Amino acid sequence: MAFADHMEEATAPMEGHSFPHPISTHVIAKPQPLRAALLQWYAGVHEDRGMPWRKPYNASFGPAERAQRAYEVWISEIMLQQTQVATVIPYYNKWIAKFPTIRDLAAADIDTVNSLWKGLGYYSRAARLLAGAKKAVEEFGGRLPDNAESMEAKIPGIGRYSAGAICSIAYNQCVPVVSLYPSLTRVLALHAQPKAKQTSNVLWAAATAMVEGSDKPGDLNQAMIEVGSTVCKVRDPSCSSCPIRPHCRGYQLSTTEKASETAEVPDIEELCTLCESLPHLKGSSSLVTAFPMKAERKKAREELDLVNVVEWRHGDQRWFLLVRRPEGGLLAGLTEFPTSPNASKNISPSESQTVSHTLLSQLLKPRLAPLSNTRRKDPEGGTDLRIIQIKSAGDVVHVFSHIKKTYRVQWIILEGGGDSPPELNLNAPNIVGAQKKAGARTGKPKSSKKSEASTGELPMATWTLLEQVAEANITTGVQKVWRLARTLWDSKSDSE
Structure with missing residues (x-):
C-alpha cells in the first residue's frame, strides 16, 4: 500500500502509540517529483540571502577553477557549522580577502588564522582548516581532492557531510548530503533515536537516492539545505509555503483524521521496528515538529x-x-x-x-x-x-x-x-x-x-x-x- 493511501486510513497516533507502518515508508523510491519541486523552488530563492560562496555550477570550468570553487565552498561549510548564515557572511568575506587561495591559507600561521576566526567559536575548526590547507599543498598540488571519498579520508576536518557538499557543488558529483536534520526526517516521517546508527543509515540512503542521477546534484543538495534553513524550521515550520509539502510524509501524517483501527497493518516482515511512539497531536500540523525525535541532551x-x-x-x-x-x-x-x-x-x-x-x-x-x-x-x-x-x-x-x-x-x-x-x-x-x-x-x-x-x-x-x-x-x-x-x-x- 502506498504511504499516502495508508495515511488516508490512519489517524494521528494517540500518546504513547505509533501506528504500525512498513519500513518502506522511510525510502524514497521515486525521487523525481521531489527533486523537481526542490530545484524549481531553489531557482527562485538561491540568491535571496546574499551568500557570497553560493554560485551556480559552471560546466566550462577547468580543474584549477573547480578546485578554487572547492576551496571557497570548503571555507563556507566549515564556518557554517553551528553558526548562522548572517553571522558567517562577514567572516567569510574577510577570510577570502586575506586568504584568496588555498596556498595563501597554507602559508599562514595559527595566530593569523585565529585572529580572523575570533568570535566564531569552536576554534578547532580554524586549526583544521589550516592543517587541511597545508596537507592539500604538500600532498595534492595545492588542490583539494576531487572526489568525496578521498576528501573525507585525506583532509583534516572534512567529514561525510562536508565532503558531499563540496564535491556536489564544486565538482557536480552525485554525492549525498544529509542536510539540516528536520527536513529529511519529516519527509520520511522517521521518528527514531537521532544518534542511532540505523537512523543515520536510513537518512543517508534516502539522501543518496534523491541525488543519484541528478543533473544538478549541487543545486539539489543546496535546495534541501535551504528548505531546512528557511522553511522547514525546527520549532516553527512554514508548512503552508513549503515547496515539498506534497511529498512530506510527516505532514501527511499530521493531517489524517480517520480512526487508526481501520488502517491496514503491514506484514510483520515489512514492519518498521526503528520508529518510536509519537506524541498525541491529533490532526494537528504541530505533529510535524515531532520530527526528528528529540535527543536526550547530556547535562554539561x-x-x-x-x-x-x-x-x-x-x-x-x-x-x-x-x-x-x-x-x-x-x-x-x-x-x-x-x-x-x-x-x-x-x-x-x-x-x-x-x-x-x-x-x-x-x-x-x-x-x-x-x-x-x-x-x-x-x-x-x-x-x-x-x-x-x-x-x-x-x-x-x-x-x-x-x-x-x-x-x-x-x-x-x-x-x-x-x-x-x-x-x-x-x-x-x-x-x-x-x-x-x-x-x-x-x-x-x-x-x-x-x-x-x-x-x-x-x-x-x-x-x-x-x-x-x-x-x-x-x-x-x-x-x-x-x-x-x-x-x-x-x-x-x-x-x-
Whole structure:
C-alpha cells in the first residue's frame, strides 16, 4: 500500500502509540517529483540571502577553477557549522580577502588564522582548516581532492557531510548530503533515536537516492539545505509555503483524521521496528515538529578554573602575562591568562592565592617572594620579584557545548625583578618557551633559540602591554575575564 493511501486510513497516533507502518515508508523510491519541486523552488530563492560562496555550477570550468570553487565552498561549510548564515557572511568575506587561495591559507600561521576566526567559536575548526590547507599543498598540488571519498579520508576536518557538499557543488558529483536534520526526517516521517546508527543509515540512503542521477546534484543538495534553513524550521515550520509539502510524509501524517483501527497493518516482515511512539497531536500540523525525535541532551559538566590576570608594573608601564593553550584539545592554540583548571568548587580565597603563587613560581624565572612578603617598597633596596596585591574580581560563567565553565578571576600585581618584565622560565618542566611578537616582551635575549622552541606541554607565555591585550588571540570567554578584571582598576580611576 502506498504511504499516502495508508495515511488516508490512519489517524494521528494517540500518546504513547505509533501506528504500525512498513519500513518502506522511510525510502524514497521515486525521487523525481521531489527533486523537481526542490530545484524549481531553489531557482527562485538561491540568491535571496546574499551568500557570497553560493554560485551556480559552471560546466566550462577547468580543474584549477573547480578546485578554487572547492576551496571557497570548503571555507563556507566549515564556518557554517553551528553558526548562522548572517553571522558567517562577514567572516567569510574577510577570510577570502586575506586568504584568496588555498596556498595563501597554507602559508599562514595559527595566530593569523585565529585572529580572523575570533568570535566564531569552536576554534578547532580554524586549526583544521589550516592543517587541511597545508596537507592539500604538500600532498595534492595545492588542490583539494576531487572526489568525496578521498576528501573525507585525506583532509583534516572534512567529514561525510562536508565532503558531499563540496564535491556536489564544486565538482557536480552525485554525492549525498544529509542536510539540516528536520527536513529529511519529516519527509520520511522517521521518528527514531537521532544518534542511532540505523537512523543515520536510513537518512543517508534516502539522501543518496534523491541525488543519484541528478543533473544538478549541487543545486539539489543546496535546495534541501535551504528548505531546512528557511522553511522547514525546527520549532516553527512554514508548512503552508513549503515547496515539498506534497511529498512530506510527516505532514501527511499530521493531517489524517480517520480512526487508526481501520488502517491496514503491514506484514510483520515489512514492519518498521526503528520508529518510536509519537506524541498525541491529533490532526494537528504541530505533529510535524515531532520530527526528528528529540535527543536526550547530556547535562554539561561544570568546572571551576582559577584565572590569574597577572600584571607587572614598572613606572608607567603595565604588562600582562598571557599564555598559549596547547595545540590539541579545547581552544587549541589560543591565548589566555595563566589558569589553574578544575579547581575545587569549595576552594577558599587563601587556597586560591596559594595555587596562583605556585603557578607563577613555575612560569617566572626570577625567584618569587613568599606570599607573606607583599610590601610595596623593599626597605633594603632589593629587587626581589614579589606579589604586592591579589584582588578577587569575581566569577565569569562561560558555557561551551559540553562544559559549563566558571572562571574565578584574580587580579595579581607584581613588582620588582629589574627594569624589564620578569624573564619566563623556559627550562622548567612543562613550561613552553615564549615566542617574540610585536608588542610582547619575554625578557629573553634575542639570540636565544629557546624562545622559539617548545620544551613541554604548557602553552607559550608572553608579556603583553595593557593596550595590546584586547588585540591578542583571546576567546570570547577570556574577553569576559578581561572586562571583569578591568572594572577593578577602571572603577578605582573613576573614583579618583
